[in-house]
Amino acid sequence: MKLPESIQVIERGWLSSNNVVLHARTGAVVVDSGYGAHVPQTLALLERVLAGKKLARLVNTHCHSDHMGGNAAIQAKYGCRTSIPEGEAPLIDRWDEQALILAIADQRAERFRYDDTFRDGDTLRMGGYDWRVIAAPGHDTHAVMFHSPEARVLISGDAFWENGFGVVFPQLFGRDTALAETRATLEAIGRLDVDVVIPGHGRPFGDAGAALERAFYRLEGYEEDITRLARHCAKVMLSFALLEKRSMPLAELPAYVARVPILAELNSRYLRMTPAAMAEWLLNDLERAGAAHRNDGTLYATGN
Ligand SMILES: [Zn+2]
Known part of the structure; x- marks a missing residue:
C-alpha cells in the first residue's frame, strides 16, 4: 500500500x-x-x-x-x-x-x-x-x-x-x-x-x-434493529463532547443528556429512559469501551 x-x-x-x-x-x-x-x-x-x-x-x-x-x-x-x-x-x-x-x-x-x-x-x-x-x-x-x-x-x-x-x-x-x-x-x-x-x-x-x-x-x-443505531449515535455524540471538554462532573451528566437536543431526541424517540438512567447507561458503556473513566465524581475522556 x-x-x-x-x-x-x-x-x-x-x-x-x-x-x-x-x-x-x-x-x-x-x-x-x-x-x-x-x-x-x-x-x-x-x-x-x-x-x-x-x-x-x-x-x-x-x-x-x-x-x-x-x-x-x-x-x-x-x-x-x-x-x-x-x-x-x-x-x-x-x-x-x-x-x-x-x-x-x-x-x-x-x-x-x-x-x-x-x-x-x-x-x-x-x-x-x-x-x-x-x-x-x-x-x-x-x-x-x-x-x-x-x-x-x-x-x-x-x-x-x-x-x-x-x-x-x-x-x-x-x-x-x-x-x-x-x-x-x-x-x-x-x-x-x-x-x-x-x-x-x-x-x-x-x-x-x-x-x-x-x-x-x-x-x-x-x-x-434501529435502536442499535440510536445507542451507537448517543455514545458517539457524548464521546465527542467529552473529548472536547476532557472531563465532566458526573453529577451534571443527567442534566446534560436532557439538555443537548440530539441526545434528548434520541432518548425520547428510541431509548425512553429517564435522564439519570440514560446517563448511567452511557457512563457504563463508555467505560467498558475504554473511552472514558470516572474518578472522584468526574468523568474523564481517555482519548480512545
Ligand atoms: Zn462527519
Whole structure:
C-alpha cells in the first residue's frame, strides 16, 4: 500500500478529521480542516507539511464540525480558494446549526465563506491527478468522496473507514433515508478501482474489499434493529463532547443528556429512559469501551 508522493495525509486524533494535502506546482490543496478547538495544531501541522509552498485551495468532503472547524482560520492565514459540496452551500449560507449538527450536538465551528461548489460527477484537479467527485450520502446527506482512477486512491471522508463509517443518524429531524443511502454509498465504493483509501479518521488503508465487508456487517446490524443505531449515535455524540471538554462532573451528566437536543431526541424517540438512567447507561458503556473513566465524581475522556 503506497500513496503517490504528491499526496500527504496528516493523520489526526479523533476530535479532528485527517487533513489530506495534495501537492502540485500550481499550489497545494488541503482536504478538510479539522475541529475548531484544534486550530493552532492544524495550522502548525499544515505549515510544516507545506514547507513554504502556496496553499491554493481548501476543499471539504462535508461540513461537519470536525471537518470544517479550521476553515475560517486556514482562509485567514492563506487566503485560499474554498470549495464545498453543492448540497452544503445553503446550510453554510444560512449557518444552519441544526442541519450542520452544531449547537444541537453541543458542537461548534467558526463561520466561514466559500468561493465555489462541486457536485457528483465533477472533476477536481488536486496533487497532479484528476479526482472524480462522487456523492456519498449516509453519514451526511450532502457528503462527497474524491476518487482518482489513475492513482487508484479514494478520499472517503466519513463515508467509509477501515472499521465501518461515520455515525449515521437514525430518523431524526424527519430524515429516514440515511441507512438506505449508506448502503448505496458502500455499494458505489465497491464498484471503484481502489488500492488505497484515505479515510476522514484513522490511517490510510488498503484492502478496501475486507473493509467493505466489515462496513456492510455493521450496517446490517443497524438495519435489523434501529435502536442499535440510536445507542451507537448517543455514545458517539457524548464521546465527542467529552473529548472536547476532557472531563465532566458526573453529577451534571443527567442534566446534560436532557439538555443537548440530539441526545434528548434520541432518548425520547428510541431509548425512553429517564435522564439519570440514560446517563448511567452511557457512563457504563463508555467505560467498558475504554473511552472514558470516572474518578472522584468526574468523568474523564481517555482519548480512545
Ligand atoms: Zn462527519
